[in-house]
Amino acid sequence: MISNQTKGTVVVDGFSLDYCMEGRGIPTLIIGSNRFYARAFSKELREHLQLIFMDHRGFVAPPEEPLENSAYALDILLQDIEALRRHLNLEQFLIVGHSGHAFMALEYAKKFPQHVLGSVMIGVSPDYSEAMHQATDAFFETTASAERKDLYAKNMAKLPGLIQAKPEKRFVDYCLCAGPRNWFQYDFDAAALWEGVETNMQMIDYVWGKVFRDIDITKDLDKLEKPVLLALGKYDYVTGPPSLWDKVVPVFKHIQVELFEESAHYPQFEQPAEFDEKLLAWAIENKLIDN
Template sequence: MGSALYYPRVIPEALSKKFKITIVDQRGFAKRLGTDVEKESSYDLDLLLSDFSFFQKQLEIPPCLVLGHSGHGYMALAYAKKYPELVKQLLLVATGPSHGAPLQERESYFETMASVERKEKHQRLQYKFQRQIQREPEGLEDFFNLYCVSQDALGFYNLSIDSTLLWEGVKTNKLAFDHLFGKLFVEIKVEDYLSAIKCPITIVLGKYDFQVAPHYTWDPILQSFPGVKKFVIEECGHLPFYERPKEFLFVIP
């Protein structure tokens, strides 16, 4: 679940050889062609889930492993709860407990864990991003893409990585992300989903992922769900399957 343009660029060959992978755009990544007025209700979570269900049935994909990366992990959780007959296993990758209170912990985690070089690169990228915003007072056309690039020092363990080309051509709808990631996923209660889902659940996190809540913020929640498996990959950021494909393949179902 996510961008059908972005994710093929970060899925390694080792993963594509082991699995038959189908990537489905969520509405926030699709260019709007209609003339109707864009509203928050256009991006209600239930509508996104029905989109995913439609594609799974249309493509005749049997019950399968569903992977949600980052904020799309919440979509995967909700999908497994609403359509249990379509989900065989659930894999959450680089997803924090929510975009609310647990996310606040990442600042102190970054301050403690990040090297001087990482902090300096993050400052440079933030300065560059602010300059880009100032040059376009009417609003950056590719705001989300440029924002993601500005987070490279938070998301990649390897500081030499520049994600600019990974985001090239990706279209996003700001209202969709403001509604889903800025509201719904701030307030989401993952416990309500974990308690309702019967299929096996695995969570894979990068130790040096500073884009979402730190890996340990899951621990108080998972004490109530001992069946959920959690793995933390060393020397890894926000994209475990991209930066550490061998380790990722070792821990996934």
């Protein structure tokens, strides 16, 4: 049996960042909504790793008044992760990020390498630039089935009405409507994963729309000695085909790429047994955990 769940909150600059810990083993920090990602990783993984799910400033109730965008600068977000590390007295841990959170995991490892055993990046492209979006759209148009495209078009036609009714939920509603791009099973209903998830749209709009658009992950990669695992879904119609990484992977000193043949944007959820196996094998091979 896994250990009991532990919950808590770290308050930074007025933001209450919730976290929960489950499992046993090497601490493994997973960035993003603690509610969403606790549902997205397998229960079995908790038998091998102590999973720590952490909110960031995009998954909390928004401030009563909008802040300057500087409150959501990438370095500030990395300092929030560091605040949780200090709060939990973590000396060294694995750090995991899915989608845009993968950038946070990688950049934290660059900034605080003394505390990171290794980084795991899941379902992400090297940046979220316009060129990436164009490549992803082309990938969708040329490889998606007619049924997938038809459902996507029908869902997106509903989106403006949903946004008008509840603009504060537009991120979640977009993710749900874009399901045919997110999931290998194109008609999968992800509503249960998003239940109860708060969103701070100013942060999400700024960070996903500008910070991750302009990010250059190759900066200081030559100094990163810690191992990286890159997990990609073969049919990820959100962040594009794995080929987007062809020119970037060689810049890493220590990276292992795993392609999941029956996954789209969420291999950790869509192929949980295979994902867990690859993750643990990588950690053992790099002597991050015991065999």
